[in-house]
Amino acid sequence: xxxxxxxxxxxxxxxxxxxxxxxxxxxxxxxxxxxxxxxxxxxxxxxxxxxxxxxxxxxxxxxxxxxxxxxxxxxxxxxxxxxxxxxxxxxxxxxxxxxxxxxxxxxxxxxxxxxxxxxxxxxxxxxxxxxxxxxxxxxxxxxxxxxxxxxxxxxxxxxxxxxxxxxxxxxxxxxxxxxxxxxxxxxxxxxx
Ligand SMILES: [Fe+2]
Ligand SMILES: [Fe+2]
Numbered sequence: 001x002x003x004x005x006x007x008x009x010x011x012x013x014x015x016x017x018x019x020x021x022x023x024x025x026x027x028x029x030x031x032x033x034x035x036x037x038x039x040x041x042x043x044x045x046x047x048x049x050x051x052x053x054x055x056x057x058x059x060x061x062x063x064x065x066x067x068x069x070x071x072x073x074x075x076x077x078x079x080x081x082x083x084x085x086x087x088x089x090x091x092x093x094x095x096x097x098x099x100x101x102x103x104x105x106x107x108x109x110x111x112x113x114x115x116x117x118x119x120x121x122x123x124x125x126x127x128x129x130x131x132x133x134x135x136x137x138x139x140x141x142x143x144x145x146x147x148x149x150x151x152x153x154x155x156x157x158x159x160x161x162x163x164x165x166x167x168x169x170x171x172x173x174x175x176x177x178x179x180x181x182x183x184x185x186x187x188x189x190x191x192x
Pocket of ligand 1: 018044048131
């Protein structure tokens with residue numbers, strides 16, 4: 001329960017950081033399609049935070065003031081930096097971060113099941129699925145850029161290199177498959 005509570009608190013604060021970051025990111029791009037997609041992603045992060053708030057309430061817990069402050073600063077900082085570091089880096093690093101976010105929800109699902117919070121499982125799975133769609137969006141934007149070849153070598157994320165085990169090909173075909181293997185809690189289907 002301790003790890004689950006920590007993870008829910010962390011995700012609760014990190015979702016707001018993500019939303020702030022995407023506000024800055026959306027404001028920094030010129031392409032209307034990209035701007036609209038980033039605004040939609042921001043909205044999805046706020047929705048995640050609402051789900052996590054409900055989970056915290058169920059656990060009769062409150063958000064961590066320390067994490068709230070820390071991730072407030074991180075989110076605002078990233079949002080601001082999007083105006084300064086060009087087009088590619090915000091796309092690349094957003095995708096890299098989202099790739100790791102998927103695993104947070106995969107782990108949360110396992111912990112929620114162990115804690116008997118079965119009614120939250122579907123919601124947590126859905127959050128993992130949505131984070132994967134975010135990862136895929138940023139990968140698709142960044143992959144055509146000349147810098148991708150260098151960044152994916154240096155930062156270990158890119159085409160064919162993800163931090164989570166949700167399969168890209170099966171996912172884009174509409175069938176999210178959990179691959180068996182090293183990652184705990186990855187043995188069942190995430191979405192239909
Ligand atoms: Fe999210
Ligand atoms: Fe996300």
